[in-house]
Amino acid sequence: MTLTLSEPLFNALLAVVKILFVWAMTLAALLPNLIWAERRVSGLIQDRPGPNRVGPLGLFQAVADVLKLMMKEDVVPLYVDKVLFTLAPLITLTPALVTFAVIPFGSSIPITWNGAVRDVPLVIADVNVGILYIFALTSLAVYGIVLAGWSSNDKYSLLGGVRASAQIISYELAMGFSAAGVFIAAGSLRLPAVVEWQHAHLWNVVPQFLGFVVFAVAIFAETNRIPFDLSEAEAELVAGYHTEYSSFRFAMFFMGEYANLIAASAVVTTLYFGGWSLPGVAFTGLWGGLASIAVFAVKTAAFIFLFLWVRWTLPRFRYDQLMELGWKVFLPLSFFHLIAVAAFVAASGR
Amino acid sequence: MDVSLALFWAFAAVAVAGAVGVIVMRQPVHSALFLLLTFLAVAVLFVVAHAEFVAAVQVLVYAGGIMVLFLYTIMLVNVRRQAGEPYLHRQAGVALGVGLLLLAVVGGVVLGDARRLADAHAAAPAARLTEVVGSGVAAGNSQAVGWLLYREYLLPFEIASVLLLVAMIGAVVLGKRTMEKFD
Numbered sequence: 284m285t286l287t288l289s290e291p292l293f294n295a296l297l298a299v300v301k302i303l304f305v306w307a308m309t310l311a312a313l314l315p316n317l318i319w320a321e322r323r324v325s326g327l328i329q330d331r332p333g334p335n336r337v338g339p340l341g342l343f344q345a346v347a348d349v350l351k352l353m354m355k356e357d358v359v360p361l362y363v364d365k366v367l368f369t370l371a372p373l374i375t376l377t378p379a380l381v382t383f384a385v386i387p388f389g390s391s392i393p394i395t396w397n398g399a400v401r402d403v404p405l406v407i408a409d410v411n412v413g414i415l416y417i418f419a420l421t422s423l424a425v426y427g428i429v430l431a432g433w434s435s436n437d438k439y440s441l442l443g444g445v446r447a448s449a450q451i452i453s454y455e456l457a458m459g460f461s462a463a464g465v466f467i468a469a470g471s472l473r474l475p476a477v478v479e480w481q482h483a484h485l486w487n488v489v490p491q492f493l494g495f496v497v498f499a500v501a502i503f504a505e506t507n508r509i510p511f512d513l514s515e516a517e518a519e520l521v522a523g524y525h526t527e528y529s530s531f532r533f534a535m536f537f538m539g540e541y542a543n544l545i546a547a548s549a550v551v552t553t554l555y556f557g558g559w560s561l562p563g564v565a566f567t568g569l570w571g572g573l574a575s576i577a578v579f580a581v582k583t584a585a586f587i588f589l590f591l592w593v594r595w596t597l598p599r600f601r602y603d604q605l606m607e608l609g610w611k612v613f614l615p616l617s618f619f620h621l622i623a624v625a626a627f628v629a630a631s632g633r
Numbered sequence: 634m635d636v637s638l639a640l641f642w643a644f645a646a647v648a649v650a651g652a653v654g655v656i657v658m659r660q661p662v663h664s665a666l667f668l669l670l671t672f673l674a675v676a677v678l679f680v681v682a683h684a685e686f687v688a689a690v691q692v693l694v695y696a697g698g699i700m701v702l703f704l705y706t707i708m709l710v711n712v713r714r715q716a717g718e719p720y721l722h723r724q725a726g727v728a729l730g731v732g733l734l735l736l737a738v739v740g741g742v743v744l745g746d747a748r749r750l751a752d753a754h755a756a757a758p759a760a761r762l763t764e765v766v767g768s769g770v771a772a773g774n775s776q777a778v779g780w781l782l783y784r785e786y787l788l789p790f791e792i793a794s795v796l797l798l799v800a801m802i803g804a805v806v807l808g809k810r811t812m813e814k815f816d
Contacts, residue, residue, distance in 0.1 A: 367666075412775060415689035422697020426669075429701070433662060433708050441708060448705045452698065472775055 297394075301407045305383045308580070309545050315345035317541045317587065324591040349534060357530035360436070367434035372532050375427030375539030378420040382546040385413045387475045388579050389559045392572035405559070405572060406475055413474040414466060417550060418459055421505055424543060425451040428507070428514055428524045431536070435527040443523025446602065447514035450504055453609040454511075458501035460617035461494040464624035465554050478558035486562070488555040493620045495555045497613050502547045504609065507540065509594040513602050548586035549579075556582050640681050648674035661707045665700065672696045686775045 319334070319342060326333020335341040359368065389405030410416050425448055432444020465487050466472050469480040481487055488495045504511040515523030525536050552558060559566065559575035566575040600608070651674060654667030672695045679688035782790055 364660075364662075367662075410685060412685045412689045415686065415693060415775075419689050419692035419697060422693055422701070425697075425701055426704075429704055429708070430666075433704075445705060445708055448701045448708075452701055455697070 297403060298407060301405070302384075305388065305407065306380070308388075309383060309542065310380070313545055314538060314541050315349070316342070317544070318345040318348055318537075320587070321591055321594075324588070325595045328592070328595040352534040353531050355530040357532065358527075360527050362436045363527065364434035364436070367430045368527075369532075371427050371431035371434060372528070372535035372539065373427070374430065375424060375536055376542055378424040379539065379542035379546040382417055382420050383549065384408045385410050385416050385474055386546075386549050386553055387478050387558055388549075389576035390566040390572055392569055404475065405576065409473060409475055412472050413477075414462060414472055414554075418455070418462075422451070422455060424505075424539075427536075427539065431528065432514075432524040435524075437527050439520045439522070439526045440524050443514040443516075443520050443526070446516075447507065447524060450507075450511065450513060450605060450609075453606060454501040454504035454613070457497055457609060457613040457617045458505065460614070460621050461497040461501070462554060463621050464491050464494040467621075467624050467628050474553055474558075478553060478560060481557040482560035482562075486555065486557040491555070491620070491624065493616060494624070495551075497617045497620065498554070499551060501609075501613065502551060503590070503593065504605070506543045506547050506590075508544065508590055510597040510600050511605060512599065513605055516599060518599075544587060544590050545583070548583045548590065551586055552579065552582040558582075637681050641678060644674045644677040644681070647671075648678065662704065665703050665707055668703075669696055669700050672700065686778050 322344065323333040323335075323341065333341065334344040337343040337347045359365070384407045387404070387406035387409075391402040391404045393400050394403050395401075428447040429444040432440040432442070432447070435441070465477060468487065468491070469477045471477065471480075477487075507514055513523075514520075515525065517523075520526070525533055528536060559579040561578055566572060566578075648671050651667045651669075651671035654670065655664045658664040658667060672691065676688045676691040676696070679685070679691060
């Protein structure tokens with residue numbers, strides 16, 4: 284039986300398949316296991332077993348945790364701003380899920396269609412302003428936290444929200460300027476072009492190590508992970524922006540944090556660690572395409588592990604230290620890095 | 634009607650609805666969020682016009698930067714109004730006058746000049762793009778914007794930068810004066 288599809292319909296179908304694949308990988312496969320991974324890694328670091336009773340190696344712990352959260356009473360305090368209180372967890376989750384649209388998660392897969400073989404690139408949307416799209420989305424992610432803090436009508440929540448907004452604005456600049464070096468080197472804002480440049484030359488982490496360090500630290504600040512989780516700082520603010528949240532609403536903040544973490548790891552992998560590529564390996568054909576997806580997944584997972592490792596190892600910064608570090612150390616460093624990269628590229632005459 | 638035109642009208646309507654929301658809401662935080670909605674809808678309009686770079690910058694700078702600072706300020710000031718409290722305070726007459734004047738000016742420009750300009754420059758963006766491509770730069774939004782901004786409009790660009798710098802220094806000086814009072 285031959286299926287005849289018109290060109291736009293075929294492309295739309297491809298896009299839907301890619302979206303479903305990426306969301307299945309992140310939402311269904313990776314995200315629940317992160318709950319388990321976080322708790323097991325914390326156990327490993329603190330020299331104890333961690334949760335190991337539910338299923339083999341405790342792998343079904345996520346199911347137990349989520350069920351428990353859903354069974355709990357959903358408390359909505361008096362005098363909250365109901366609409367925003369409900370929207371805030373959703374807003375936290377959305378930007379991370381949409382980020383994956385522009386990240387190339389593999390090389391390409393040949394698909395025979397209408398008798399002709401075509402290479403389907405493994406990226407949902409090859410936008411010509413790729414990285415700006417990601418920055419725009421991450422800059423929107425803060426609204427979830429800020430609105431949760433404000434709508435809760437609680438001083439601790441409000442302080443958490445205020446901290447989050449100041450913190451994210453402070454680190455966004457350093458993040459943007461350090462990433463700009465990558466695009467000067469690759470000569471394009473498109474993420475597939477960045478990956479291909481690294482595939483042809485060298486992973487960006489080597490020539491742009493300074494940029495990588497600034498970018499990675501800024502990403503910790505942007506995702507509100509320890510050592511920069513000042514917006515929830517349980518020692519000072521009870522639980523910060525999510526103090527008043529319970530049951531499934533609270534679980535959604537958790538999901539949002541993990542989704543952001545996965546997205547951030549995928550972005551670092553793409554910008555500085557060659558994305559789906561390995562030096563000297565050409566990923567062609569069906570198996571090559573699938574292997575490149577696996578390479579990308581392993582690299583991203585390594586970064587997720589780094590996030591967990593740091594969380595259970597480092598203490599939290601003080602708020603004034605966080606601001607000083609952002610404005611007086613990382614911002615000048617990222618300027619210096621950008622100028623150095625630009626000067627080098629100009630001198631080498633490309 | 635083709636898809637992009639339908640999208641244009643849909644998101645233009647969202648932008649206007651958001652703008653109305655800004656002035657209708659009593660709660661400043663809600664007003665700020667409606668302004669955010671307008672910014673996002675305008676960004677979509679840029680995408681419909683194939684100006685992806687401008688759209689991304691619109692979201693990044695206005696929605697992600699300026700509005701977050703707005704919210705920060707509003708939340709710190711924390712004005713929660715009581716229902717029924719008067720909020721215009723004898724400004725109603727002046728506001729109405731200024732509003733009508735603004736409407737007249739903007740309306741005049743739109744009815745008079747905009748149509749003429751649109752007719753005259755209907756083919757201009759496309760021509761501009763090919764011109765940029767012709768002089769050896771790869772086609773693309775960011776390249777086209779950069780090319781125009783740093784070559785043809787360099788002086789206006791620099792003047793705007795200096796203006797912003799002056800405003801920033803002014804804000805720092807004012808802020809420092811208050812800080813010294815508390816020290």
